[in-house]
Amino acid sequence: MVFRDYTYSILLVCSSEKLNNAVRKLLPVNLYWPMETAATAGEARRMLAERQFDLILISSPLPDENGIGLSMDICDQSMSGVLLLVREDQYAEVCDRVTEHGVMVLSKPLTDRSLLRSLQLLCSIVARMKRMMEKQSTVEEKIDEIRVINHAKWLLIEHEELTEPEAHRRIERQAMNERSTKRKVAEAIIARYETDKKTPPVQPD
16 A cells, blocks of 8 residues: 555545445545544534545435535535535436535445545545645735835835835845845834834933
8 A cells, every 4th residue: 555645634424324434445544534424414514613624525415404505615615625425316406506616416326436536536626726725825925025025125215215226135135144034134124113113202301
């Protein structure tokens, strides 16, 4: 068995212990781990409030609801991949309701092969979404860093009468001398001048 650097956490929302055991035996732990179970939609919602799962498999119906609303809520509120299992006579109707929310639907009874293929497809979708979010976070962090450095530069221009290129070189040189980042230097400059601004002048006796 080849163990991977990353495994997909999975939540099985199902009232049938027989199906839970069958899925546990079918899914390799080197790819799907950890694996948790919830017998009701309410229990699943409580678990999801405490932690996130990469993949969520819901077998409809559940004791407290049909699971369709749960599947749509999860897709609307998280990046989890959701696979909803429904009876074959409900398949077309349920697909019409949930597909636009990003829920994948399979009809029961299902084969091991169809379940594995569907989960593999969900893994690909989740991995792609994670990469997109990481890129977005990187871009947002870079934009925020530029904003902080520009703020510090204008404080230097205002208080030390430097030109914009001189203020830029001051921050770069200080970062190099202190073996720090330009952002940390800029934050220190902002903190210094913002603190000076808030400190009231000393009143003469």
